[in-house]
Amino acid sequence: MQKTVLIVDDEERNRRLLEVFASSDGYRTLIATNGEQGLLLARKECPDVVLLDLMMPGMDGFEVARRLKAQPETAGIPLIVVSSLDDAASRGRMRECGIDRVLGKPIDRWELSRSIAELTGGAPAR
Template structure:
């Protein structure tokens, strides 16, 4: 079982552009869900919990600017990075897009290669382990590229599920993850696993992290889930 790939929500009403971007995003290894309208986009934000949005400014009915405003105003979705696509090249339009909450602003016509680079940059910030990055927390080092974990300089032996669990926790230390969120991230949305299973694997992760001594870095948040630190 492999870690769930980052999900990109592509919101673009032009069919040809949507097809080109979907092809290139999937070629980069991302899972793509696409919407043609703002209303459809908001439904997919709730259903798919995407890791990133590529959002066109000019959409029928509800504009991309309004979608951006709604996503960034909601505490449950404001962490989702948004790359705004627009034919508006004036400085004032760029400023308006960024002030509304967009994390990046790309003017049409654009280079697909450059856009893919911008997508990777945003995901490196929000989901670094899926991009082969190294993560550290206190004396714990996780090398996602080489699939190895060290604590205090000593190599630890983690099973694949425990590795994915630690990767998720280390992406955002201090964040409280619910069991449902961890199940979605570690096992994937299409696989049914009893929520109590997460407790078993957290126990195994703690045991592995404390094998050579040291404190327990995984905190239980009663009635909610788990957090690192």
């Protein structure tokens, strides 16, 4: 069965890049342009992993992560943050929110592939 990656990012360029990387590895992709959409899609589709931007208008990625981890139906979904935030305070907040992995920007395509595969239980689907 094909695994699903939910991409939650307000920047179209970032969404497209992540979508190309994930789909080229054989994953089905879902796209959310903001935190609210991301929460709705996660509850409805139960993806295998979420790629999450932190800095979004309205509901930021920290709040999205907190809410996903607080809901029994989404608490087990691994969260990968793709962010340029690398300071100690931000990393501490990420741990508190239950974020499973942090990847820096610019994104390393192979590191992303490895991270998705590890957190979804196997090799890329390609």
